[in-house]
Amino acid sequence: MTDRNVHERLASSVKGPIQWIQKTMERMKTLQARRSNGVTPPNENSGGVLDANGTDGLHFTRTRVMPVSREIFRRNRIVALEEMSPVADQFKLLRTQIFHRTRPGGLNTIQVSGFSSEDGKSLVAVNLAISIARDARQTTLLVDVDFRHPSLHLLFGLHPETPGLKQHFLDGAPIESLLVSPGIDKLTLLPAGGRIAHSTELIGSPAMEALIGELKERYSDRYVIFDTPPIAECPDPLVFSEYVEAMILVARADHTRSGAVRAAMDRVPRGKVLGIVLNDMKAEGGGR
Ligand SMILES: Nc1ncnc2c1ncn2[C@@H]1O[C@H](COP(=O)(O)OP(=O)(O)OP(=O)(O)O)[C@@H](O)[C@H]1O
Numbered sequence: 001m002t003d004r005n006v007h008e009r010l011a012s013s014v015k016g017p018i019q020w021i022q023k024t025m026e027r028m029k030t031l032q033a034r035r036s037n038g039v040t041p042p043n044e045n046s047g048g049v050l051d052a053n054g055t056d057g058l059h060f061t062r063t064r065v066m067p068v069s070r071e072i073f074r075r076n077r078i079v080a081l082e083e084m085s086p087v088a089d090q091f092k093l094l095r096t097q098i099f100h101r102t103r104p105g106g107l108n109t110i111q112v113s114g115f116s117s118e119d120g121k122s123l124v125a126v127n128l129a130i131s132i133a134r135d136a137r138q139t140t141l142l143v144d145v146d147f148r149h150p151s152l153h154l155l156f157g158l159h160p161e162t163p164g165l166k167q168h169f170l171d172g173a174p175i176e177s178l179l180v181s182p183g184i185d186k187l188t189l190l191p192a193g194g195r196i197a198h199s200t201e202l203i204g205s206p207a208m209e210a211l212i213g214e215l216k217e218r219y220s221d222r223y224v225i226f227d228t229p230p231i232a233e234c235p236d237p238l239v240f241s242e243y244v245e246a247m248i249l250v251a252r253a254d255h256t257r258s259g260a261v262r263a264a265m266d267r268v269p270r271g272k273v274l275g276i277v278l279n280d281m282k283a284e285g286g287g288r
């Protein structure tokens with residue numbers, strides 16, 4: 001099936017206010033097998049705790065600073081920092097479209113989900129968050145709410161047991177003590193902290209609802225991006241969608257089926273969906 005066919009097939013399956021944001025990401029598939037690489041192991045900075053000296057305001061004085069090397073970003077396919085990169089440009093385009101659709105209404109909470117596992121949701125969430133943080137006017141908080149397959153800390157090369165939301169909910173750790181600064185100006189990460197057995201119940205709890213409301217209010221001047229599991233696999237993303245103002249769904253070229261898109265679109269709050277990112281699409285004309 002050609003890329004055009006995939007795009008048209010998916011597009012024709014979604015009606016209503018959905019605006020398609022066609023994403024063309026790296027053609028690295030041909031260079032490295034997806035699963036053989038996995039993610040880059042933790043770097044030597046993992047676990048270090050430093051004061052951010054209040055550079056990001058009072059709320060962030062306890063943020064742990066864990067600078068991530070460019071090499072880790074490169075290995076984990078995080079490209080949004082790169083100059084002169086066509087893929088980074090695609091994320092700038094996505095960022096711009098998101099600004100246009102959220103700024104007028106003051107919407108600042110955006111959930112990233114998708115149709116099935118391994119479509120690239122987390123990678124899109126990270127690249128999008130970095131791209132937004134690179135904008136002169138915008139700061140970003142990136143939150144891992146995928147308690148079934150938490151991965152944002154690994155994409156940033158942090159220790160597998162980096163604490164996060166799990167420790168907040170189960171052990172009472174204050175949110176401020178769990179925030180991580182990965183060394184990118186205006187970007188803060190809130191990791192998941194590990195898998196949680198009854199994640200749907202936790203996500204549906206008043207405590208979770210209160211926290212998301214607090215994040216929205218407390219960080220009203222910044223975008224808050226939430227990485228969540230795929231819609232077809234568990235109820236978590238649908239339960240979570242009640243708390244956010246906007247959603248972005250990730251589809252994978254030559255992989256996501258139109259039936260899966262239709263089924264998901266029947267379940268999500270469609271008015272919140274800003275668009276669908278088509279990940280892993282080969283460049284037209286054979287190269288980029
Ligand atoms: N455009 C792409 N080109 C090459 N590899 C990609 C691309 N997008 C994602 N991958 C790779 O596919 C794998 C899955 O990506 P990612 O973890 O972002 O998916 P996910 O949808 O969040 O998965 P899960 O459902 O398990 O949370 C990773 O190894 C990632 O590096």
Ligand SMILES: [Mg+2]
Nearest residue numbers: 121122146151
């Ligand atoms: Mg993921």
